[in-house]
Amino acid sequence: MKIFTVAANLQQYLTELATTKTIGFVPTMGALHSGHISLIDISKSTNNITVCSIFVNPAQFNNSADFEKYPITTEADIEVLKEAGCDVLFLPSVAEMYPSDTKDDKIYELGFLEHVFEGKYRPGHFKGVCKAVHRLLDIVICHNVYIGQKDYQQCMVIKKLAEIIDIKVNIIVCPTLRAANGLALSSRNQRLSTIGKEKAALIYQCMEFIQQHLKSGNLTMLKQSAQIALTNDGFKIDYFEIVHANTLSVVDVWDGDSKLVCIVAAYLEDVRLIDNLPLN
């Protein structure tokens, strides 16, 4: 596996390769787990070359304590990527990613995405995601980008960003990987205790309960029963909602037809967990 830390070198290397090879790109913040590796595998199955980036992006942490606690496991990540057969790793410093002073931060018009759910609870978060992903897409010349559905709203944001910056890459949303008990794999799970990891599966169980009991008509009671179960078990909920899959608008009364997704953000043991489940 080739490792690049200098943006211009990687950009030049990939520009040449891209004329004859298809390139798949998996952007990450490291602390890699099987969910990330599944993205590498999917990329490898359809591209000649797979590039992964590891950059813990300070611009997307609205909470500095969260940034400081974010797990960094670079040495282990490199070994995992080599074993997965990743071809290229981009491992930039903050100075390499954001070389000039950031006073001239670009404005990305993300519309409603910026104001609801993750946008609302993590002000500035998606602006920071766009800043990193825009820069990465300038450097990592590629045809296909692979991102995980676990970050449902982020997937919408990255698709919107690709539209805004008018970049010709395919954004491919890949399924969420789960532990045997249903807990969505996430780098943040490392901060949960063993008991916490067991308990956190309740998020998935609640979403599954909703999926199994979904009927057209009023959804309020169904949603509330899940919210109560989580709260009673010690979760601090930011949101637990049933929303339209494309607009993220809350659905209290369902017509039995439109595409729904259950989206959740909740704290357990001071760790903020997010998850989602398409319901129909």
Ligand code: PAF
């Ligand atoms: O999902 C992530 O790991 C990050 O938000 C991303 C897409 C790599 C941007 O920093």
